[in-house]
Structures are given as structure tokens and as C-alpha cells.
Amino acid sequence: MTSPTADPTSRFWASVRLVARREFTERIRDRGFLIQVGVMLAVLLAAVAIPAAIGSGSDKYDVAFGGPQQARVGQVAAAQAQLLDTDVTVKTYPDDAAALKAVEDGDLDAYVAGGRIVVHRDLDQNLAAVLQSAYATVERDNRLTAAGIDAAAVDQALQVQPLAKQTLDPDADERDKRKGIAFLGVLMLYGMLMLFSVWVANGVVEEKSSRIVEILLAAVPARALLTGKVIGIGLLGLLQMALTAAVGLAAASGLGTIELTGSMVYPAALVVAWFVLGYAIYACMFAAAAARVSRMEDLQNVITPMTSLLIASFFVAIFAGQSGGTFAQILAYVPPFSAMLQPVMTASGDLAVWQNLLAAGISVVALVGLMIAAARVYEGAVLRTGGKVPVKDAWGKGS
Template sequence: MGGRRVSTGGSTFWSAVRLVARREFTERIRDRGFQISVGVMLVILLASVAIPAAIGGGSEKYDVAFLGPQQAQLAQTAERQAALLDVDVRVGTVADRAAAEKALADGKLDAVVADGRILVDTTLSDPLAAVLQSAWATVERDLRLSASGIDPGAVNQASAIRPMPKTTLDPDADERDTRKGIAFVGTLVLYGMLMLFCMWVASGVVEEKSSRIVEILLATVPARALLTGKILGIGLLGLLQMLVTAVVGLAAASAFGSVELSGAMIYPVALVLLWFVVGYALYACMFAAAAARVSRQEDLQNVITPMTSLLIASFLAAIFLGQKGGTIAHVLSYIPPFSAMLQPPMTAADEVSVVENLVAFAIALLALVGLVRLAARMYEGAVLRMGGKVGFKEALGTARKG
């Protein structure tokens, strides 16, 4: 954290908060470890968007050729069947069987139909097999019909029945699935960012306390201003990282064609950002108050275990219940701090409405007001007490006396 003195003179409470927040933000953003972690996260994010797009982008194309007396008829029929089955087939030519086998071995052709057999180098994909088998069956049927004195053209005309049209009962299904995917990634990022930045708050509190820097700071800055500024400064840095992650992620997904940017797609991302602010404020207050109770980094994990367990439970609820809905998920989506993790995925899955978002947000803000006051009292009562762990009641009692 550093031991730079923060002087506020006769400044107001919020002036002191701004000074502390600026100090926290500036020192953290200059940290080389933070810069590297942001870079690594963006590389992973871009890779997670680019690799699936590269692997699954576009339909696979198949190159085929035909040999034998019916090769022209087979080629025309295969092209018609491919169009009907929505398979991209390109028909080429080869001089003879030897040329066909060489083209297969060199990877220039995927399959060759010769004398009633399908030749492949290694494997035959199911879509291409369906096209070739259908084309072969159609040509063979026409030959047998002609041999029996039946006009194949009349049979083909009678068999030319248009495919049944498809009616989708849920026309928004594809869009909703895309929103779910965005919300799932957003939930992972939200969990990671909440855990990371709340841990920064907690470790910063203990570091200042163990090095007794807090005693110097509190000589010029009120305890509540110091706590508020610390939470605000680190939180602004977290929000900046979230914004960068969201912008880069959406831009990359749009560029690779994975997502078509629209209000419906941006809304889940905006919700993740909004609930990061609220969720961070809730958890950071709890982490800071708990951290003020100990004087050594070795004891920190013990006092913040309840908060980390709560955050993990919220994350698991969001992953396993968020997009499925149900009574338990709906109830938890209104209860802070579970609401911070559950609202984005449930909104993406159309399990909660905008009105329900606003209600949950209002409840979280009310809870935050009470939690801020409680955390500030605990921080004031415990941050200057050195030695062993300060009890919960003892911290509140010391704050009342102060």
C-alpha cells in the first residue's frame, strides 16, 4: 500500500474520501501485477471468442467427383440433393480411377463415386454421405424405371413435393440462447472480479493496520472517510476493468460474427456491470469490516471465510439455478448479496423482468445503506486495536464508546 501521508487539512468528509480513493486507484493501476493480469484476462477473452468462431465458422465445404457412365447425371442430382439438404458440395472432374485416388490422397477431393462405390481417403462425413447416397439412389431408380417402360420424368414430377415449412413456436429461442451465453461468461467474470477486488480491500486494510500506517492516516483522515475512500478507489478500478472487458468482449464477438449487437444483447452486459457495482459495495464492506479485526495477513483468511463462502454460494446458485429459474432461484434473486450474481443470468433467460430488476436493485441499495453503517462502526472500533483478533461485539462496543 505504501506509506505516503494523506493530508486533508480542514477538508470536508467527501474531500478526504476523494483523496483516499485517488490514492488507492493510482497505486493499484500502476501495479505491474495488475497490468499483467488485465492483459492475460483480455488475451483469454479474445481466444475464447476467436477459437470457437474459427473452428465452427461457416459450413464445411466438400469437393467430390464422379466416374462412370452416369457421372453427368450423378453430378447434377448430387448438386440438387446438396441444395435440398443444405450441404455445400462442389463437383470436380478427374480423368480416371488413378487420378481420383491421387486427388483423394492429396486432400483435393473428399470423395469420388466410381462404379457404384464411394471412394474416400480416410473417412466420409455424414452430411456428404447422405448427399451421395441420395443422388445414387435417385439415378438408379430412374434407370430401373426406364428399363421397365416407365417415364422417370413423370415419376420425378409426381415426387417433386415441396418440403414442409417450419413454424417455430418460440421465435426468440436463438436470441435467448445467445443472451444466456453472454450472461454465463459475465457471471464468471463478475465472480472473479468480486473475489479479486474484495480481497484487495481486505488485504489493504490488514496491511495498513499491521504496518501502523493506519495510525498516521487516521491522524488526518476520519476512519469512515478512509474506509469509504479505500472501497471507492479499488471499486472504480474494478469497474474500469469490467468496462474494458465488456467492450473488448462484445467488439470481438461482433467482429467474429458470434453476436449481433443489439439492445437485447447489450442489456445482460449492462446488468453485469450494474450488479458489479452493487455487489462489490456489499461484499467490500463486509470484507473490510472483517479484515479490521485482525493485525496479521496470516489471520485474514480466517475472518473472511464467511464472506468468501457466501460469494462462492452465490456464484454456484447463479450457475446451477440462474438460467433454470424455479422458486428457490426467484427468492434468492431478491436477497442481497445473492441478487448480485443471480439477476444477470435470470434476466438473460427471461426468468425475471425489468421491473423485477428494479425491485431487486432497490432492496440491495437499502441493504447496502445498513451494511455501510455497520461496517463503518466495526472498522472504527477495530482498526486501531492491535494484537489478537478483535471480537465482533467488542469492535461494535469500542465504536460506540468512541
């Protein structure tokens, strides 16, 4: 039944496992958590789907032409549109009034008649180019014919192969998409780090304020309790993170926004991997801070430095990380800034795999030190109820 003779190390990890399992199973059954996951996925899907929907709609135009040359202009415009990779559909209306009404109603993007382009609000540049050049071509042909010159022959003479495009950076297009993934990823990373770290802090105070910690600590060491809590909540976070990344990538590839290649999946995987490291670092700090107070009301007060750090590293990642630069290059190795800078800078091609590994190594070293420190503060503070326990007192435990 009981195994009192088991050695302390295996007993420690058995306790950690039990604590982690409780944190995981209790929270995954929590309705609040499930709602939160649903909202996160919905926001992500919207973020992926809306640009795709807008993007596919923006290059399709309905136009109509008036006047005696309308059929000819329409023909030329359709040909020009093809050349410019623009989709133009030519519609016909019985008279000017009907066409103008269609423009006003938004059924028609533009109506060309009497030397004018009529639009409802504004004229897209692509469409303008198509229409202007079609009109110019037809007008030119008319004048050439009037001057007795064979328009077809001129056309022939002017027929030149359009300039071919050569991109020196073949990944440019893909990189933009990778940046998009990384940006979304960092946004998520920030949200999830905040959410789950605060969860750890709440959990610590919950146990302390309800004094359940006394019963727990009579059975398990404080370190096992801390470790189990951080691992249990972290696994939940990792699960949500992996799920979100998988759903996001699948949705984006399903909608044709991106192609699932290694270079697309890598930034997403990096976000998930850095969630693990970043979470471990922040969770230790949040837990140690939370152990200092006995009431939920006091929690905000002691975790403010940590939340500020988290917010600061988010802004660094968004502003400095996107543009690169020396400042970002240095901070990319400094925990906890590295957690959000690494995915962003790797996506934009500023960091290579070995640099990811180096930063991860530095973070792991920092994490070990932080865990030892956090465990010491936690142990020293968690049983002291009443006011806020000074860090110095918590550090010099046992007294």
C-alpha cells in the first residue's frame, strides 16, 4: 500500500507527477479553460481566413463600357487585364443610366463612357492601368486609321515581349509569409505566456490562501509541489500551443495562403519550442513572487515586475525584432527576451539554426539557476501567512 522505504528521489518525482496530473486534469476540465481555447482558435482562424478572403476578392473587377467603341474597348481591356494578371469581367447595360446606377449600387467597379471613368468611390490602380491603356490603344487605332495608317501593321511593329521578372531573393515572397506566421506566433506566445504564468501565480496563492499548502507540505516537499504545478500547467499550455499551431498551419494551407514546406513549419515549431522555455522561465518567477502573498488581492502587486518584463519583451520582439539591428541581435540571446525575439528574427532570416540553439542553451542555463532561486524563495515564503513576505526573509529560509 504505502512505500515508505522508497528512496527520496523517486518519491520526489512520484509527488511531482501526482501534483502535475492534478493541475492538468483539474484545469482541462475547467469550463473557463475550454472557452479560452475555443476563443483562441476562433481568433486564429479569423486571422488566417480574413486576409485570404479579402486577398482573393481584390483582383476581380466588373466593368462596363458606353459609347460607340464599347465593344472594342472591352475586348482590349480584357486582353490588357490578362497581361497585368488582373481579372476583369466586362458587363453590358442597356443605357448610361442603368450602368451608372450599377456603379452606385456597387455592382459595378467602373463604367467607362464619354472620355471618363466613373467609379463609386475610388479606382484601383491596377484597374485604372487596364482601362487607361485599353482606351489609349483604341483611341490610337482610331486616329491611325483616320490618318490612313494600317493600325494592324503598327500594332505588329509595336508588339514586344513584356519584360520578364527575375527576383534575386527567391525566398522574398515566402519570407513575408514566414514573417506573418512569426508575428501571429509571437502574439500568441505573448498571450499564452501571460495567461499560463498568471495561472501558476494564481494557483500558488490559491493554495496559500486556503491554507491547503500546509496539508500538502506535510506530505510532499515544497520543491515537488512547485515543480509539479509548473509542469502540470505547462503541459496544458504546450498542448494548447501545439494545437493552435497545427490548426493555424492547416487552415492557412487549406485556404491556399501558404504551402506547408519545412521553412514554413519551422517558425511555427520554433514558437512552440520557445513557449516551453519562456514559460518555464516566467512560471518560476511568477510562482516565487506569488508565494510571497497570502491573498489574491495582493497578487497583482507582487507580479507587476514580471508582467512588465513580459510586456516589454513583447514590444521588443514586435518593434526591434521585425527590423533586426544590433540591439535585437544582442537581446536575442538574453533570456527572457530571447523567447519572443528568436522566432521573429529567425522567420525574417536574421538568425540561423545554430543561433537558435545557442540562445536555447543560454536560456536553459539561466532556467536552471532561476529554478533553484525560485524554489528557495517559494520554500521560504509559502508557509508564512499574513502580509507580504520580503524577498530577503524568504531567501533566508527556515528562520
